[in-house]
Amino acid sequence: MRVNRLALVATVATLGFGLAACGKSGTPTATPGNGASSGAATGDQCSSSGVTLTPATNAAITGSPTFDKIKTAGKVTIGVKADQPNLGYKDASGQRCGFDVEIAQLIAAKLGVAKDKIEYKEIPSANRETAIKGGEIDYYVGTYSITDKRKNDVSFAGPYFIAGQDLLVRKDDNSITGKDSLKGKKVCSATGSTPLQRVRDLKLTEDSNISEFKTYSECVSQLLDKRVDAVTTDDAILKGYAAQNPSKLKVVGQPFSTEKYGIGLPHDDKALRDYVNNALEAAEKDGTWQKIYDGTLGKSGSSATAPQLERY
Amino acid sequence: MNSFLHTLTDNGPLFWEGFKTTVELFLIAAVGSLVLGTLLAGARVSPVPILRAVGTAYVQTVRNTPLTLLFAFLVFAVPKLDIPIDYFPSACIALIAYTSAFVCEVVRSGINTVASGQAEAARALGMTFGQVLGQIVLPQAFRSIVPPLMSVMIAMLKNTTIAAGFSVLEAGAIPAYMAERGENQFATLIWITIGFLVLIAPLVVLQHRMERKWAVTR
Numbered sequence: 001m002r003v004n005r006l007a008l009v010a011t012v013a014t015l016g017f018g019l020a021a022c023g024k025s026g027t028p029t030a031t032p033g034n035g036a037s038s039g040a041a042t043g044d045q046c047s048s049s050g051v052t053l054t055p056a057t058n059a060a061i062t063g064s065p066t067f068d069k070i071k072t073a074g075k076v077t078i079g080v081k082a083d084q085p086n087l088g089y090k091d092a093s094g095q096r097c098g099f100d101v102e103i104a105q106l107i108a109a110k111l112g113v114a115k116d117k118i119e120y121k122e123i124p125s126a127n128r129e130t131a132i133k134g135g136e137i138d139y140y141v142g143t144y145s146i147t148d149k150r151k152n153d154v155s156f157a158g159p160y161f162i163a164g165q166d167l168l169v170r171k172d173d174n175s176i177t178g179k180d181s182l183k184g185k186k187v188c189s190a191t192g193s194t195p196l197q198r199v200r201d202l203k204l205t206e207d208s209n210i211s212e213f214k215t216y217s218e219c220v221s222q223l224l225d226k227r228v229d230a231v232t233t234d235d236a237i238l239k240g241y242a243a244q245n246p247s248k249l250k251v252v253g254q255p256f257s258t259e260k261y262g263i264g265l266p267h268d269d270k271a272l273r274d275y276v277n278n279a280l281e282a283a284e285k286d287g288t289w290q291k292i293y294d295g296t297l298g299k300s301g302s303s304a305t306a307p308q309l310e311r312y
Numbered sequence: 313m314n315s316f317l318h319t320l321t322d323n324g325p326l327f328w329e330g331f332k333t334t335v336e337l338f339l340i341a342a343v344g345s346l347v348l349g350t351l352l353a354g355a356r357v358s359p360v361p362i363l364r365a366v367g368t369a370y371v372q373t374v375r376n377t378p379l380t381l382l383f384a385f386l387v388f389a390v391p392k393l394d395i396p397i398d399y400f401p402s403a404c405i406a407l408i409a410y411t412s413a414f415v416c417e418v419v420r421s422g423i424n425t426v427a428s429g430q431a432e433a434a435r436a437l438g439m440t441f442g443q444v445l446g447q448i449v450l451p452q453a454f455r456s457i458v459p460p461l462m463s464v465m466i467a468m469l470k471n472t473t474i475a476a477g478f479s480v481l482e483a484g485a486i487p488a489y490m491a492e493r494g495e496n497q498f499a500t501l502i503w504i505t506i507g508f509l510v511l512i513a514p515l516v517v518l519q520h521r522m523e524r525k526w527a528v529t530r
Contacts, residue, residue, distance in 0.1 A: 126491035149494030191476060192489030211399060211479040214488075218388070225391040 046089060046097035049295020051288055053105055059112030064271035066138050067111065076113045078104045079123040079131055079140035079264070083217055085240035086296050088142045096120060099236070099296040100261075103160055104141035106288065107263065110279035125190070129153040132264050139276070140264035143234060145194065146310070155269065156262030157276035160289070162307045164255025165195045166235035168242060170223065171250045176230055178254035179204050186211060188219035188228040195233045198257060216241070224248060234259050236297060243299055260307070277311050319490075319499040326489055331507050333482040337403060337472045338511075342465055344408035349415025354445055356420055367416065375413040379474055382406040387478045403475040411468045418460045422453030455526035462519040466512055483507060 061067040070076045080101055081088030088100040101120075108118050123131045128144060131137050132154045143163070146156045169176045176185060182204040189196040191212040199210060211228055213219050219231040220241050231238065235255050242249045263280075265273050283289045284306035293304055320327060355367035374382075386402040397405070426449050434448040454461075473484030483504055490500040 126488050126497070129491070129494070130497055147494065152494065188479075190488075191481075191485050192487075192492045194492055197489075197492070212481065212485070213479055214477045221388060222391075225388075227391050227396065 046091040046093075046095040048097055049102055049292045051102065051106075051291045051295065053109035053115070055109045055114045056112045059110065061271050061275045064269050064275070066266055066269050066272050067275075069135075070111060070113065070138055075117040075119055076108050076111060076139075077119045077121060077137045078108065079128065079137035079142065080104060080120050081142040082120075082122045083215055084143065084237050085244045086299065087236055087240050089240075090120075090122075097296070098240075099161070099293060100141045100143065102292045102296060103263070104139075106283055106292070107139065107141070107276055107279055110275075110282075125193070128264060132266055135266075139272075143237060143259075144262055144264045145259045146262040150264075153267060155265045155267050155273050157265055157273050157309075158262035158280060159260035159307050159310060160263065160280050161236065161261040161304070163234035163236040163259040163261060165198060165232060165257040165259070166238055166255045167252040168220070168223065168231040168238040168249055169229065169252060170226070171246075171248050173229065176252060178252060179256045182230065185209065185229040186227070188213065188222055188231050189233055190214065190216060190219070193233065194259075195257075199232060220245075220249070236261075239297060260310070274311070277309055281309055315496065316499045316502070319495055320503050323490065323493065323495065326486060327483075327503065327507065329481060330483045330486045331511070333480060334469075334472050334484075335511065337400075337407065337475060337480070337482060338469045340404045341407035341411060341468055341472070344404065345411035345415050345468065348408060348412035350419050350450070352412060352416035353419035353423060356416065357423055357445075359441060371413045371416050374409055375417070377410075379406065379410045379471055380477070382410055383474055383478045399479040403472075403478060403480045407468060407471065407475075410471070411464065414464045414467075415461065418457050418464055419450075419453065421460075422457035423449055425456045426452045455522075455528060458519055458522045458526065462515055466515055469511060469515070470508065 059067075080096070082090035082096070084098065084100075087098040088096075089098040090096050105115060105118065108115070121131070121137050123137060123140065123142075128140055128142075129150065132140055140154075144156075146159055150156070167176060167179070167182075176182065179202070182199070183206075185205055186209045187196075187199055187205050188211045189199070191214055193212075196210065196212055199205060200207065211219075211222065213222070216231065216233060216237055219228065222228045223231050224245075230252075231241075235251060235253075238251045242251045263276055265276065280289075283292075289306045293306075297304070352367045352370060355363040356371070358364060358367075383403065383406045386397060386406055387399065390397060390402075423445075430448055430452065431444050434444040439448070472482055475482055476484030476488070486504055487497065487500055491497060
């Protein structure tokens with residue numbers, strides 16, 4: 001493991017500040033941006049699924065401005081998330097891991113980019129379209145649901161994963177068994193997120209019982225402090241947290257929506273989209289996809305199979 | 313231009329709810345911080361050493377603490393002590409606590425503009441400290457601090473947007489909703505800016521009126 005000392009110092013400093021800002025006590029080695037797990041040692045350290053990726057030597061895409069840009073720069077810039085354990089995560093030493101991250105690395109390899117030539121950018125959900133449109137990132141892999149509205153601004157390869165909205169509750173709480181048992185319960189999710197909107201629209205609980213924070217980690221912290229009774233979002237994200245704190249948290253396991261995760265690409269780059277779709281298809285056929293899943297999200301104990309691609 | 317308008321009209325209820333909460337937060341925090349800030353200023357000029365020390369310590373601590381930290385303290389740390397405060401009241405407390413430190417200093421500087429002969433004359437007439445402050449000094453002090461006080465209030469109005477990160481659905485939370493709805497972020501932010509300009513306009517008018525009404529020749 002290579003450790004860039006400066007990066008380490010910077011990370012630790014940022015962490016310390018982040019934790020202080022969360023009003024939490026904790027050692028600087030605790031989970032980045034996740035005060036909820038202070039004290040819990042599990043899940044802090046990044047470990048990869050063990051899939052080795054070799055950069056393609058003959059990668060070529062005709063008519064793709066994004067690919068030309070990557071070739072000229074000799075590196076690829078990928079938008080990811082960093083606060084979702086086992087999905088899109090960055091640990092205390094600055095290593096990145098998780099299902100989404102490894103899918104992103106897989107695509108980079110197929111584009112002929114070596115692992116050390118990948119530049120990651122943490123893009124908040126609200127800025128994803130802007131970042132892709134503005135060329136700030138070449139592509140985005142991070143629980144990015146494919147929707148028609150988003151297709152106006154960006155394009156999607158995939159889906160590479162099908163998730164569904166579920167509930168994360170305290171382990172000793174048996175009163176919440178699914179979406180219809182939420183009445184009178186306090187529910188937390190990310191500000192303005194689709195899962196939150198769904199809770200409102202379906203009137204699963206009273207409006208006054210809905211709380212919203214910028215990150216799911218903050219919601220999980222509120223859940224552990226018993227200020228909310230359930231955290232709701234895609235099961236993929238929730239399982240990551242449950243795996244991190246299995247003695248205190250559990251996922252209900254009754255998904256009530258379908259979210260198709262896609263790889264966000266520049267809107268007009270159809271050549272790149274086709275290429276990425278081919279790459280995903282190949283990875284699904286040769287078992288790489290399965291290996292990545294089993295080594296990351298699969299550790300939560302639930303199995304999954306690769307979804308059917310939706311080319312357009 | 314049409315799509316720019318639609319950004320607002322298609323999401324009317326969201327903007328309405330958001331800005332309504334912003335105004336509520338502002339009004340509560342404005343009243344609260346003016347009262348607490350004036351009391352603090354009174355404490356800082358009072359003849360009681362303990363009161364002065366408490367006032368000074370409060371201002372120095374709170375004024376030098378980032379507002380986000382105050383919010384985080386109330387929302388993430390206080391619950392650990394088993395003291396449950398709901399999110400909206402937490403936001404009000406944070407805003408009041410923070411803003412009153414600034415109000416205190418503005419009011420105190422106003423008090424310092426009142427010639428000391430005024431307070432001495434009042435005391436010579438047998439007035440108590442409360443009467444001197446409330447009837448003689450503060451009324452004269454307030455007329456000279458209208459512009460900076462209004463600046464503090466306008467800054468506070470904009471500071472309310474921090475509450476969005478702590479589970480209060482106000483104007484600052486609108487961009488997150490709009491992004492999830494796939495709306496144009498640029499248009500969204502322009503509309504929010506317009507919203508704040510609309511909210512601040514009456515404050516500016518109020519300031520002008522008060523300045524004119526209370527103008528004194530020195």
